[in-house]
Amino acid sequence: MSDADRPTDDGGDEFEPIEVFPEAGETDLRPGADDCYKCSTCDTECPVAEVDDEFPGPKFQGPEQWRLKRQDDRDVDESVMKCSNCMRCDSACPSGVPLSQMHNTARAEYVEENVSKLSREYWRNRMLANYRRLAPLGAAFPRTANFVTGLSATQWLGEKLLGIAGERDFPEFATETFREWWTARGGAHVENPDKRIAYFHGCYSNYNTPEVATALVRVYEHFGYEIMVPEQDCSGTPMFANGMLADARRAAETNVRELAAAIEDGADIVASCSSCSMSLRQEYPELFDLEDTETVAANTWDAVEYLRVHEDLEAELEGTAVGDEFDDFAYHAPCHARNQGLDGQTVELLDHIDGVEAHDVGDSCSGISGTYGWKEENYETSMAIGEEMFDHMDEADAEAGLTECPTCSMQMEHGTGYEITHTLEVLAAALVEGGSSENAPEARAE
Ligand code: SF4
Ligand code: SF4
Numbered sequence: 075m076s077d078a079d080r081p082t083d084d085g086g087d088e089f090e091p092i093e094v095f096p097e098a099g100e101t102d103l104r105p106g107a108d109d110c111y112k113c114s115t116c117d118t119e120c121p122v123a124e125v126d127d128e129f130p131g132p133k134f135q136g137p138e139q140w141r142l143k144r145q146d147d148r149d150v151d152e153s154v155m156k157c158s159n160c161m162r163c164d165s166a167c168p169s170g171v172p173l174s175q176m177h178n179t180a181r182a183e184y185v186e187e188n189v190s191k192l193s194r195e196y197w198r199n200r201m202l203a204n205y206r207r208l209a210p211l212g213a214a215f216p217r218t219a220n221f222v223t224g225l226s227a228t229q230w231l232g233e234k235l236l237g238i239a240g241e242r243d244f245p246e247f248a249t250e251t252f253r254e255w256w257t258a259r260g261g262a263h264v265e266n267p268d269k270r271i272a273y274f275h276g277c278y279s280n281y282n283t284p285e286v287a288t289a290l291v292r293v294y295e296h297f298g299y300e301i302m303v304p305e306q307d308c309s310g311t312p313m314f315a316n317g318m319l320a321d322a323r324r325a326a327e328t329n330v331r332e333l334a335a336a337i338e339d340g341a342d343i344v345a346s347c348s349s350c351s352m353s354l355r356q357e358y359p360e361l362f363d364l365e366d367t368e369t370v371a372a373n374t375w376d377a378v379e380y381l382r383v384h385e386d387l388e389a390e391l392e393g394t395a396v397g398d399e400f401d402d403f404a405y406h407a408p409c410h411a412r413n414q415g416l417d418g419q420t421v422e423l424l425d426h427i428d429g430v431e432a433h434d435v436g437d438s439c440s441g442i443s444g445t446y447g448w449k450e451e452n453y454e455t456s457m458a459i460g461e462e463m464f465d466h467m468d469e470a471d472a473e474a475g476l477t478e479c480p481t482c483s484m485q486m487e488h489g490t491g492y493e494i495t496h497t498l499e500v501l502a503a504a505l506v507e508g509g510s511s512e513n514a515p516e517a518r519a520e
Contacts, residue, residue, distance in 0.1 A: 109170060111169060119162045154181045155317070181314075194235075202312060202445040213247050223244035240450070241453055248281065289498040289501070290377055293502050296506050305328065306329055333370045342375060393428060435463055467492060483496075
């Protein structure tokens with residue numbers, strides 16, 4: 075089945091609660107704890123431990139906790155729910171201890187055994203983790219949904235009834251989802267069996283910021299790529315962070331099946347969200363033994379990284395320009411981009427566009443970490459973690475914020491008032507709208 079023939083996934087699914095994966099605690103990571111030599115590097119990198127004295131940090135959450143389990147099969151400590159899943163400890167460890175895998179597995183075990191399925195915490199976390207199931211409802215009636223979620227009474231009720239931080243503004247739904255736009259334009263405008271990518275747009279670019287997804291389409295078609303948009307589910311990132319491994323596995327089954335089929339058709343996988351690419355590349359192989367998980371992981375790329383490797387992107391950007399409305403950016407590299415070694419690429423690339431400046435606002439965490447900063451009990455910690463980034467953004471005195479992570483962009487906007495854009499939008503402005511007419515998609519299409 076071609077991607078144009080595949081059914082769209084908008085609005086068709088009901089929110090269907092299922093039991094948490096019963097085998098969640100079966101993964102035995104205790105041997106991984108032996109590689110820890112207690113250097114505490116991971117603890118110094120943990121943004122939660124830095125501002126919350128009660129959080130014991132990744133060394134305890136990972137190797138120490140698994141050692142305790144080996145000695146006396148102890149229960150998982152409740153502090154694992156305070157880990158934001160930023161994964162900074164994971165890449166910081168010089169000894170290759172599988173910290174993130176340990177945290178995700180322990181969190182699932184904790185939720186399965188210690189969190190009441192009738193509790194407010196469980197249902198709040200279940201809703202936050204399953205944004206993909208709820209978003210189609212909002213996207214079906216975007217104006218009504220935006221009006222209702224924008225009311226201060228809704229925010230107040232969200233906090234009182236569910237424990238969702240009342241200080242946060244709910245993200246707005248787009249009046250046309252990316253997949254609706256894609257279908258209306260008739261799918262791919264470029265056919266090219268030699269340069270084919272399958273786009274993993276994720277939930278947020280589909281329901282809330284389709285301008286990011288359409289920018290990706292314009293940029294990739296500019297380079298002559300045939301784009302497939304396979305059926306897909308949530309990447310699973312918010313589910314890992316909330317200990318909902320059964321939900322994540324169900325989503326992974328859909329994603330791995332569809333993306334493996336696209337790879338079979340000659341495509342590489344690209345994602346515009348750094349947490350989505352992180353999930354497909356690292357968390358799936360760590361947590362799920364599905365057929366083709368490794369194939370999907372090995373063929374998945376960040377959308378900007380892919381062009382840097384496969385095209386002469388820097389040369390192509392040389393001499394281009396963007397409109398002067400936004401050409402001065404305060405750039406934040408998301409933790410999950412940092413974890414993939416991608417934290418330097420945006421500032422370097424944008425330097426080739428005439429008149430554009432991207433100020434790197436440093437290596438601190440934004441503090442929101444997906445659903446973490448949306449929880450009432452984490453809001454203050456989340457804002458305390460983000461303070462360094464907010465200060466640096468203010469000092470940059472730029473015209474807009476820039477990042478590749480949807481929830482980091484929410485936190486950046488919330489903490490500074492900056493309008494936030496995505497690197498792909500800047501590339502589209504330079505290469506397609508601002509570039510020479512020779513570079514128009516039609517001229518490059520085969
Ligand atoms: S994932 Fe982030 S919050 Fe969790 S322990 Fe590691 S560094 Fe700390
Ligand atoms: S960084 Fe790695 S080796 Fe060092 S304490 Fe943390 S888990 Fe152990």
